[in-house]
Amino acid sequence: MAVIAELSGIGLAFGRGAERTQILEGLDLSLDSGGFVAIVGPSGAGKSTLLRVLMHLVAPSAGKVCVEIPHERGRRSMALVFQDAKLLPWRRVAGNVAFGLEGLGLSHAEIDARVKAALDLVDLSARSARWPHQLSGGQRQRVGLARALAVEPHLLLMDEPFGALDAITRATLQDELLSLWRRTGKTILFVTHDIDEAIYLADRIIVIAGSPARAQGAFATPERPHLRSDPRTWRLAAEIRAKLEENGELIDFEI
Structure with missing residues (x-):
């Protein structure tokens, strides 16, 4: 599949001198046309900021943003x-x-x-x-x-869209989103702090954590359909949680 968006070596810092704060550092990300990628990380790790960098709403301090999407009327x-x-x-x-x-x-x-x-x-x-x-x-x-x-849009960015909903409504909307993705063929980049949600929805999961935030690992999910009761889902969730704990981060999740 063709790569439609790519971030290379992205760094982002705010302020100057002693007040300078590094938010993101050395982040790489590529998105294939029609793919479903989730970004997982703790609150405050810069996940939402990364989306804004991709949309050219925030200029990175370092690195390159390349979006290969044609402009159409x-x-x-x-x-x-x-x-x-x-x-x-x-x-x-x-x-x-x-x-x-x-x-x-x-x-x-x-x-x-x-x-x-x-x-x-x-x-x-x-x-x-x-x-x-x-x-x-x-x-x-x-x-x-x-x-x-x-x-x-060619690329649909979703910033924790179900995070404020109750569990039953969230599960329903997750299923509806998957159905919509299959029907439309949109490329989706989905940000969440819910490991279970990321595994259920995405084909590929990028874990970011740390201060400044860096990519800590990339994980491929099992072949679809993703079943919540699949032991492979539990093992993958444990791997992702262990990766976050290596960086001193803990995220609550449910299986």
Whole structure:
């Protein structure tokens, strides 16, 4: 598969002199078209910052960012889904999904069609006229995902999107995300501190930890489907946890 994005030797520091703080150091990452990669690490390890570097929202202090995604009319090369759906309370569901399409030079008819298609993908068409406060937490996250899908990104970045949800809703959305990934063929980079979630969703897991944060290891998950009851899942979770403990990091996870 073709590599569509690559980070080489990424370092990031804030401040100057004695106040300078190194956040990331020597990080390498490559993303293949259509792949599903998870980044696992403790809170504060720079996982979210790495996504912002990839999106060119934060300039690295060292290293190179190379994104091989063509610019196409009416599309964005990348879209980011947050832990908090960050919906606009004064817009209905359809209006929130349409927000990311504004400024892309699309006609009203094209925007309406994109919004409908995205809401169909996340099974929220029947709630298109509702206000954000009328939705459950899981439904709000679906709207946030639909907003990202509507811009038809080649690369979908997800920053702990299910972290604030209850266990049952989180498991449901994990299954829905996998189904959507299979149907759309999107390249997904998924950030989480949940080892179990990373193993269940991804084909490849990158562990980052330390201060400054560095890549501590890369792990391939078993062939799909990934079953939570598979002993290989338990062994892989134990390997990842051991790698984090080598660096003095502990992450709670459930199997």
